[in-house]
Amino acid sequence: MAGNRQLPLDLLLVAGLVILTDIFVLVPVLSGSFLRTILGLLLVLFLPGYALTGALLPAKKDLEGIERALLSLGLSIAIVPLMGLGMNYTDWGIREVPVLAGLSIFTLIMCGATYYRRLQLPDAEAFEVPFKASVLALKAELLEGHGSGVDRAFSILLIILVLASIGSLAYVIGNPKEGEAFTEFYILGPEGMAENYPTNYTPGDSGTVMVGIANHEHRTVDYTMELRLENSPLPLPENQKYVSLEDNTSWKEPVTFTPPLEGKNMKLEFLLFNDTEKNIPYRNVHLWINVTKET
Incomplete structure (x- = not known):
């Protein structure tokens, strides 16, 4: 046994990076920094595996440096999904803070185990960077x-x-x-499924569909939705809806309308305008409907 020995610099560095990652993720002022992303990638892709590799293979002769690095990467890629799978069955779930805490605690414990394993070896045989x-x-x-x-x-x-x-x-x-800027616009049946659309009416009947909008424009957008039957606006107030959405937010609500015309295979359009173009529809979807008297 080698006796007491200074904590190796590589383990100090790993522990320091873990703590630094926690700080950059949890402190709001720092959480927007690009360093948070770099530190997070290290914590996910390398540090847990490096600490575990050290605990399993503490001697120089066990692995060469490049092999140790590759094994550290592979073990980290295996550890993180397994930890996420385990957390999925707990009350914490797969959320940022619980996963961060789990990875941090695991890595620090493995650093301690690595230090203990290296202490059991002579100085000349224990691995060090x-x-x-x-x-x-x-x-x-x-x-x-x-x-x-x-x-x-x-x-x-x-x-x-x-x-x-x-x-x-x-x-x-x-x-x-930034990815491509776009808006999702869609209609669903009354049950919220892409089926059972109301297409057959008698005069005076009303129909309901679910309308959804999702904003991926990288900015807040004010939308206006307009309903037209055979290119003629439906009577107010059901003709128009105004929806303001922040980036990466969505809206979905039932929309009820009463077709004012009789006819077969009529085009009922749902037109979506954004705040930069008021006259040309930005997105549109439609249904073909029949409005006929009962015989």
Whole structure:
């Protein structure tokens, strides 16, 4: 047994990243930062698996560095869905804070188990990430004149390219491109299903359909819905509805109407206008209806 030993830097770094992720997710002022996305990806895709790998394979001889990293990634991808599946059967459910707490606690416990397992091994056999040796080697390569000037120039250029790539990736993750702006507009039958639409009427009969609008325009939109039969507006007040929706919100309500004309295969249109174009329908759906006297 090796006795007491300083907490390894890699475990300190993992624990620090877990705590930092919790802070960036839970503190409202920080939750909008792109760093939250980067830290969240690390917590989901790497840190739990790295801590578990350390607890299962604490010795240097168990795995090489690149194999350890790949196993950490694979285990994390397995751990997160299993944890979500377990939480789905609890009162907490699969929500952000419970999942964050579960992953954080699991990772920190595994860090403790890793430290304990490494303590059982001699210093020379316990796995550690050679941060200090890597820094010293890099310093010797770049600053102390080892190797030719061309080699040092390529090394510096490589470091700049790696840092630029990491910065670009962080920017892309933190500032995702907005998807296409669009609005969903649809009608359903009276039971809220895409069936049993009321299409046959006698004069004076009323019909009801469920109308739905979902805003994905990346902004708040004021919508106006208008009903027309054979291109003629239905009488007010059932002719028009006004709906204001914030981005990524929806509206669905029953709409009742009374066809004012008699005829067969008449086109009943539901026209949706947005706040930027008042004369040309932005979206439209329709039904073919019959209004006939009973014989």
